[in-house]
Amino acid sequence: MRLSAARASAAWLLLWLAAPTAAQVAGSTEQEMGLEELLRQPLKQVPRDVEVSTASRFTQSAAQAPTTTYVITAGEIARFGFRNMSDILRALPGLYTTSDGVFTYLGARGLGRPGDLNTRLLLLIDGMRVNENVYDAALLGGEFFLDVELIERVEFAPGPGSALYGNNAFLGVVNVMTKRADKLAGAEVRASRDSLGLQQARASWGYRSEAGWEGWLAASQSKHDHMPLPYEAPAEEVSPQRERLWMRGKRLFGSFNAGEWALRAGYSELSNGVPSYAPESTPARFDQAYMVSDNSFVALSHERSFGPDWDLFAAVSVKRSHYRERFPSVDPQTAQQRMYATTARGSWSNWDLRLSTRRWEQHRLMAGLEVQNDAEQRILAGLEGEPPFQEYFGDNRRLGLFVQDEWQIADKQQLILGLRRDSSWVADPSVNPRLAWVWSGLPDATLRLMYGSAFRAANLNEFAVNASWELPTPKPERVRTLEAAWEHALTPQLQYRVSLYASRLLDLIELNQVDLPVYENSKPLRNIGTELELERRWNQGARLRMGLSLQRSRDEHGAGLSNSPAALFKFFYSQPILGDALQVSWQMFAMSRRQTAAEDLPGYLLNNVNLLWRPRLDLDVSLGLYNLGDTRIVDRTRVQQLPTQQPGRSVQLGLSWRFGS
Numbered sequence: 059m060r061l062s063a064a065r066a067s068a069a070w071l072l073l074w075l076a077a078p079t080a081a082q083v084a085g086s087t088e089q090e091m092g093l094e095e096l097l098r099q100p101l102k103q104v105p106r107d108v109e110v111s112t113a114s115r116f117t118q119s120a121a122q123a124p125t126t127t128y129v130i131t132a133g134e135i136a137r138f139g140f141r142n143m144s145d146i147l148r149a150l151p152g153l154y155t156t157s158d159g160v161f162t163y164l165g166a167r168g169l170g171r172p173g174d175l176n177t178r179l180l181l182l183i184d185g186m187r188v189n190e191n192v193y194d195a196a197l198l199g200g201e202f203f204l205d206v207e208l209i210e211r212v213e214f215a216p217g218p219g220s221a222l223y224g225n226n227a228f229l230g231v232v233n234v235m236t237k238r239a240d241k242l243a244g245a246e247v248r249a250s251r252d253s254l255g256l257q258q259a260r261a262s263w264g265y266r267s268e269a270g271w272e273g274w275l276a277a278s279q280s281k282h283d284h285m286p287l288p289y290e291a292p293a294e295e296v297s298p299q300r301e302r303l304w305m306r307g308k309r310l311f312g313s314f315n316a317g318e319w320a321l322r323a324g325y326s327e328l329s330n331g332v333p334s335y336a337p338e339s340t341p342a343r344f345d346q347a348y349m350v351s352d353n354s355f356v357a358l359s360h361e362r363s364f365g366p367d368w369d370l371f372a373a374v375s376v377k378r379s380h381y382r383e384r385f386p387s388v389d390p391q392t393a394q395q396r397m398y399a400t401t402a403r404g405s406w407s408n409w410d411l412r413l414s415t416r417r418w419e420q421h422r423l424m425a426g427l428e429v430q431n432d433a434e435q436r437i438l439a440g441l442e443g444e445p446p447f448q449e450y451f452g453d454n455r456r457l458g459l460f461v462q463d464e465w466q467i468a469d470k471q472q473l474i475l476g477l478r479r480d481s482s483w484v485a486d487p488s489v490n491p492r493l494a495w496v497w498s499g500l501p502d503a504t505l506r507l508m509y510g511s512a513f514r515a516a517n518l519n520e521f522a523v524n525a526s527w528e529l530p531t532p533k534p535e536r537v538r539t540l541e542a543a544w545e546h547a548l549t550p551q552l553q554y555r556v557s558l559y560a561s562r563l564l565d566l567i568e569l570n571q572v573d574l575p576v577y578e579n580s581k582p583l584r585n586i587g588t589e590l591e592l593e594r595r596w597n598q599g600a601r602l603r604m605g606l607s608l609q610r611s612r613d614e615h616g617a618g619l620s621n622s623p624a625a626l627f628k629f630f631y632s633q634p635i636l637g638d639a640l641q642v643s644w645q646m647f648a649m650s651r652r653q654t655a656a657e658d659l660p661g662y663l664l665n666n667v668n669l670l671w672r673p674r675l676d677l678d679v680s681l682g683l684y685n686l687g688d689t690r691i692v693d694r695t696r697v698q699q700l701p702t703q704q705p706g707r708s709v710q711l712g713l714s715w716r717f718g719s
Contacts, residue, residue: 122472124472129213143234145206151626153166154623163175167216167559172571172697174568184235184322186408191435193402207248221510239266247260256281270317275311280305298344305330308325323356326354328350367417374409380401398441409430410427452484462474462475474496488513495508504546509539510538515534516533535567554592559587563582567579582614606625630644639673642668659701663689
């Protein structure tokens, strides 16, 4: 990290912190406000009674939840100009993202090994599991089902979550909650373009009837031609490679609610063109290769109450994923060009049944059953038009049974006890407990002591890679974590959080970085860390949130882990101008140095600035400046791949117009 950049950021920080103080001194005169002005008034206090549902699988106050839950709201998404899920997740404590130019990788609490495919965080949409069933991957890039403008909030519950959610809830659970029709009523169109050539367009329509039903539908497209190369290349090779480096994306999402029933459906398709070097050509020639990912789901859920004490939730969803890679190759016998293809296909259904009751005083009991039936799991590799020379099939069914009791043991104390047993056709059963004590004996303060465990079984991809080398499938990996968290609102406008955790990881499934490219179970690992967050608001609507995450991960020999930053710093500040009609926001993200088996990656400091102008309630104009300092950011997601450089400075202009609401 350059010293000049750090000094400049510190100077900006002091100037921005001084701005709201001056505004407070100046004061303001009270005056009559119309409806539009009233709707624009910002919250002047840090909210403590935010409702969350991820920690316990039912809605409750965040202050009473058994685990700390971090929330990013729709207002923050718009205010800070978050463009995609990667931007949102990077804003959450302890999370960091990397990219190879095509796929987005997510690390949590220092664990983001090269070769990982987002298998250790469970991704939900409105409480529905969406990790696919071939790689167990959480798809966070252009493959994700939702445009960020359709998101009401994102909840993140860090730490082991298998006692409630089973497989993949290893390091945490991310729940993306969609907007309802009242936020998307009428028609809306949005278009944006950035200085690197990315073009995006979306249209949506929503309706809420007087009879009580509501729904909305949204469709979007994205296009990016001649993308910047994510790696260094000779000057004469830049242009032919950029011609073959492109992206096309499509999304369709619909939501319908009627009484106790809810229906959701989504489709996403992402096509990436990449240059493929033809080694036999002189001078260098590049052919066109491409990767296509399309995913879809339909989900139906039902909630109802049986009297004042019993609640039932039932849901069923059907999902499909299809991933294809096509790379040119030359037949050595005929010298003809052929396409080498790798295909991964998955289709599966999820069934979810939960029953909760307050029948017994001081207790809230919940019992649940989850089933995942994998109708298709397949990986094929070979030349197009010929039988595949590698083909792997999966045949699996997962069953999870869990129970949880939230016990009010005293006026200011709550004890949460949970237990879940997961079984499948391809792995040994796993039992994971949960224990949490929540104390709120001081005004506006909460103390949590938590213990939990989680597991993740090997997926079809890990089985297939090892089977190709005639090696056994890795055993399921496990984690046990102890955590203490303290939240305290010093004033209605100032709040801080501190979390301390210690984890022991057993049989971590990781890609061998030295010898054969196969998956192995690691020796025991230890991970300790802390997460600190401060939030401040001012009467005039200015907001500040900043956080520091420190962690240390070591193997049994005391060596650090690959791609494991010791420190993350996150800073968010927004300042209203002319009320809510004009807002300027500043985001800063810093990551410490990382080691990989191939090379050390330098730390960096990233600054983004966003201007949001709302001249009317039906019109938004945003101007975002990303990577303001043109910082060089390098990732290495796999040892065998070249280092990839993330985009430099860019500017994005976006416009949203709502009508007919």
